[in-house]
Amino acid sequence: MKRKYMLSFSESTGDKPIIHDLIKRFDICINIIKAEMAPGLAGSMLAEFSAPEGDIAQALEFLAAQGVGTALVTDKIIFREERCVQCGSCALACFSKALTIGPPDWKLSFQRENCILCKLCLTACPQHLFTIAND
Ligand code: SF4
Ligand code: SF4
Known part of the structure; x- marks a missing residue:
């Protein structure tokens, strides 16, 4: 399945390799559509996740544990x-x-x-x- 999420990074999480770790840990394809990030500043990223539903759920749990906010994007x-x-x-x-x-x-x-x-x-x-x- 494919789902778009808006990820929110805090000042302390924005410069960590969280997306790299996410891709290595889970069998998930991530297409970064738009990102506004800078070291030491809060940022956001619009990304499309492609994976079986269970893997996406695990990935979201992982992101939450890292302090990254996630919001499902259903706008079109x-x-x-x-x-x-x-x-x-x-x-x-x-x-x-x-x-x-x-x-x-x-x-x-x-x-x-x-x-x-x-x-x-x-x-x-x-x-x-x-x-x-x-x-
Ligand atoms: S009229 Fe058509 S081409 Fe012109 S801006 Fe609107 S959608 Fe685009
Ligand atoms: S279709 Fe409209 S909303 Fe979508 S990328 Fe183009 S300008 Fe932006």
Whole structure:
């Protein structure tokens, strides 16, 4: 199964190799989508965990024991594609390339697997076609 989590690190845990230890201890694949970390400062990381449910549960227990906070991310971007005027504004804002527009048809393409939930498209679209929804 795949699940996205927001991990919270304190000033004392941010510079420890906790993610490295996690991958070594458990049979789990971690895709780091976004991270705001700096030594000695509190930080956060958005990451997708891929593993059987039991392994993910163990990994979350391990993180808790290390003092890392975890929150399941169930938000997703909803796109009302039928009202799109293909202006390209959202694609310019979307630095993760979830939204792209270009040749040959110059039609907006949305690849949800690349979305990092930065929400920049919500304000970039003049038609207000993007919203956030909970699973
Ligand atoms: S939320 Fe961010 S990454 Fe996702 S589609 Fe919108 S701009 Fe792109
Ligand atoms: S900004 Fe809105 S109208 Fe323009 S291409 Fe993106 S979704 Fe379509």
